[in-house]
Amino acid sequence: MVMPHGKKWSKYNYNVEVDGKLVIFNGLYRHLLVIDKKTFKEIDNILTNTLTNNKGFDDKLREKIEYLTRLNIIIDDYIDEALMAKFLINRWKYTTGVFSLFISYTSACNLSCRYCYQDNSKNSSYLSEKKWNILYDFIESKISRDDTKSLSIALFGGEPLLNYKVLLKSVKDIKSLEHIGVSSDITLITNGTLLNKNIAEELFPYMDAFQITIDGTKESHDRLRPYKNGFGTYDVILSNLIENLEELENKVQIRSNIDESNYQDVIKLLDELSSLGLQDRIRSYDAVAIYASQKMVKSKGFEHLITPNKVKLVIEVLKYATKKGFKISKGFVNALCIGSLMNGFAVDENLNIYKCPGFYYDIPDGYIDHNGKLIITNNRFYKFVLEESACFGTCEFAPICYGGCKWMRGSKKIHCPKPVFIPYLSELIKYYAISNYPEEIR
Numbered sequence: 133m134v135m136p137h138g139k140k141w142s143k144y145n146y147n148v149e150v151d152g153k154l155v156i157f158n159g160l161y162r163h164l165l166v167i168d169k170k171t172f173k174e175i176d177n178i179l180t181n182t183l184t185n186n187k188g189f190d191d192k193l194r195e196k197i198e199y200l201t202r203l204n205i206i207i208d209d210y211i212d213e214a215l216m217a218k219f220l221i222n223r224w225k226y227t228t229g230v231f232s233l234f235i236s237y238t239s240a241c242n243l244s245c246r247y248c249y250q251d252n253s254k255n256s257s258y259l260s261e262k263k264w265n266i267l268y269d270f271i272e273s274k275i276s277r278d279d280t281k282s283l284s285i286a287l288f289g290g291e292p293l294l295n296y297k298v299l300l301k302s303v304k305d306i307k308s309l310e311h312i313g314v315s316s317d318i319t320l321i322t323n324g325t326l327l328n329k330n331i332a333e334e335l336f337p338y339m340d341a342f343q344i345t346i347d348g349t350k351e352s353h354d355r356l357r358p359y360k361n362g363f364g365t366y367d368v369i370l371s372n373l374i375e376n377l378e379e380l381e382n383k384v385q386i387r388s389n390i391d392e393s394n395y396q397d398v399i400k401l402l403d404e405l406s407s408l409g410l411q412d413r414i415r416s417y418d419a420v421a422i423y424a425s426q427k428m429v430k431s432k433g434f435e436h437l438i439t440p441n442k443v444k445l446v447i448e449v450l451k452y453a454t455k456k457g458f459k460i461s462k463g464f465v466n467a468l469c470i471g472s473l474m475n476g477f478a479v480d481e482n483l484n485i486y487k488c489p490g491f492y493y494d495i496p497d498g499y500i501d502h503n504g505k506l507i508i509t510n511n512r513f514y515k516f517v518l519e520e521s522a523c524f525g526t527c528e529f530a531p532i533c534y535g536g537c538k539w540m541r542g543s544k545k546i547h548c549p550k551p552v553f554i555p556y557l558s559e560l561i562k563y564y565a566i567s568n569y570p571e572e573i574r
Contacts (some may be wrong), residue, residue, distance in 0.1 A: 138209045139179055139197070144217070144531050145205055148558045148565070151572055155565045156205055159531040160217055161204040162465065164565065166572040171196060179206070214525040221534070222523075224468050225517060228278035231271070232476030234286045234489045235259070235302070237295040239481060243323050244360045247297070247389065249289075249425045252493035258295050259481040267483060268305050269504035275314055281315040283309070288478070290490060293326040303338040319343060319385075323357065324369040332376035336383075341415065343385045346374065348397030350405065356394060377413055384414040385461065388449065391422045391437075395445045401451070402456050411457040418461040419449040423540070426490065433542035440552045447556050447563075454563040464532065464553075464560035471516045473539045487516045490539030521546060529554055 144160040154172050154361065158163045200206040207213065214503055240256035270283060285306060292299055306316050316339045324344040346369060347353045352365025372383070386405070388398045399420065421442035424435045450460050469474040471488040477497070478489040484496035485506070497513040499508055508514070519536025521548070533549050541547030566573050
């Protein structure tokens with residue numbers, strides 16, 4: 133039997149020991165594998181030529197090496213992974229097979245969140261049915277011209293359900309494209325206050341996910357996310373969630389925004405949600421650090437509120453969520469951001485387009501005219517797509533952050549998350565693996 137010389141572990145593997153087993157996550161291809169340490173050591177010995185003969189190298193071990201090679205966790209020794217990574221990133225950036233779109237249905241919101249990052253908008257505006265039809269014509273023509281096969285759509289605001297009539301029409305229109313072979317993944321980002329039973333039942337056939345924010349127990353959440361009149365929103369959100377579990381089951385993603393003021397209350401929230409059995413009925417739970425607003429990023433020059441201490445608190449919350457049986461999201465990996473995609477952007481209610489939703493209501497990058505044609509008016513649109521981070525060829529974490537957020541960096545050349553994020557990467561992978569693959573970990 134021939135030894136598999138000329139192969140190596142991918143440098144983009146992140147190995148984490150969990151309960152006596154090894155979790156290998158490949159940041160470039162997004163593959164995650166649980167393997168026992170004995171098998172890992174045997175394979176490692178072979179790859180590093182520690183074994184000088186074929187003794188103990190059986191068919192089962194060879195099959196495992198071949199399987200790991202198919203996952204690109206093991207690669208051919210001659211491969212320059214930095215070049216391969218750049219190639220793959222560019223393939224994703226310039227594909228026309230997928231079209232990604234953030235759609236803002238209104239800049240209006242019925243809440244007055246203490247930390248809201250969207251503070252560029254001065255007036256409330258709504259996406260009209262007429263303008264939706266223009267946008268839909270643009271989507272259809274783009275599909276036809278580019279042979280697009282998949283749509284990734286985020287329904288955004290303000291609070292998008294304030295414009296429910298147009299929103300409902302739009303998701304029906306988007307899902308109707310399935311008859312010409314175009315699939316779609318639609319996520320509604322909502323505060324949950326308007327998601328009553330009638331709306332949930334109507335939307336369910338067309339939605340793939342509902343993201344709802346709850347920032348702790350009643351006292352903490354109501355302090356951070358009140359109605360504009362100051363009254364709390366916790367009770368109505370939880371009531372809507374419980375009432376609609378049958379319609380929304382396994383489509384709900386609960387998110388908590390965290391800082392030092394509400395961290396302990398978010399832990400208590402997980403106890404409350406667990407007592408209601410939600411850990412078995414929602415798709416995932418996620419926690420993120422509260423970050424700077426649009427005006428703060430612009431005035432400061434970069435995002436400055438995410439600190440190592442906040443990230444540590446997020447880790448503690450995710451650890452506790454895992455303990456309570458919730459599946460946590462893969463928040464330690466950023467998809468290639470919409471700002472980098474040739475075939476993606478955010479659009480507001482007036483059909484102005486922005487390379488990233490972080491720039492909503494600031495200087496747009498273009499617009500969609502009354503004929504459904506995309507007009508680019510800002511060179512930032514091209515710069516963001518063509519830009520290649522200088523760290524990409526040298527940093528082993530580049531495939532999971534792509535040089536950091538283009539909006540959060542403000543006027544800086546790069547927004548490197550390494551100092552505040554990477555020290556906790558092993559723990560993030562650990563809790564993701566335990567919560568999503570408990571049988572493999574045991």
